[in-house]
Amino acid sequence: MGYKVVVAGATGNVGREMLNILAERHFPVDEIAVLASRKSLGTEVSFGDKTLKTQDLDTFDFTGWDIALFAVGSGPTEKYAPKAAASGCIVIDNSSLYRYDPDVPLVVPEVNPEAVDGYAKKNIIANPNCSTAQMVVALKPLHDRAKIKRVVVSTYQAVSGSGKDAIDELWDQTKSIYNPTDDYQAKVYPKQIAFNVIPHIDKFLDSGDTKEEWKMVTETKKIVDPSIKVTATCVRVPVFVGHSESINIEFEDFLDEDEARDILREAPGIMVIDKREDGGYVTPIECVGDFATFISRIRQDVTVENGINLWCVSDNLRKGAALNAVQIAETLGKRVLQKG
Incomplete structure (x- = not known):
């Protein structure tokens, strides 16, 4: 027996x-519904060997559905997730809206699967930020x-x-640099992203950190341990x-590399x-389409008493978003719903 999934x-x-x-x-799916905004109504999407037409998120009735995977952003989530949850459908939300709500579990199944059990307070489970998800998978063990x-x-x-x-912007900017007749201005990012790096993701806070860094x-504190001190610099490339x-970790106890x-x-x-040789590490282009979080460049940091450096790479559309959401659904099924 499977699930009715939205x-x-x-x-x-x-x-x-x-x-x-x-x-x-x-994933054990008995029935599936695909939803989109009204402007995308009727757009066809693929599910395995099936082609599905999108239905209107605004008018959809979630009653009788088991799990809803939300990937619509904080604004629509604020409107529709409570509606789905109130109808008895468990929402797994990819936006940032519920991540910091104490009544909503924030889950990375390899790290804190037991947190799923707290879903019932609001019938909602939050998916973490993409950059956090891959990092905590490496930190927890x-x-x-x-x-x-x-x-x-x-x-x-x-x-x-x-x-x-943003994908289109990088592509169009790159083309315009090679073809000077194309005059392409930055729209998504505040500065040129092609052949550049931008030390700015999300909005700036009063502290000088960006929201992404916050x-x-x-x-990390909510998922792994509130006592861990974390400082981040987030860069778009x-x-x-x-x-x-690039992760530098300082431990209470010595840990050999x-x-x-x-x-x-x-x-x-x-x-x-x-491997400590040319090419003996993973780069982002090699992780695309993979489920794993890849770790390379593991080495002692001799500048602190108990330090380790490592390099961590993951497909942000998978582990950083979609994969983690599906893994949450799998964990929910095993621990709570017990179907399939």
């Missing part, structure tokens, strides 16, 4: 990826062995994290898909590729 925002990058992953992982005191992370985030318009700090992170490598090799959701 995908809201099915025509967007993340929504389409959710459908792909549901099919790839053979190391934290279990030698408690983490502090994390310093610099991210190198793909434009797909900003949506389809998200990584706050979400001219890569289409795949977020990369070889033991860290062994721990990560055995950890769920992680693939270690770490």
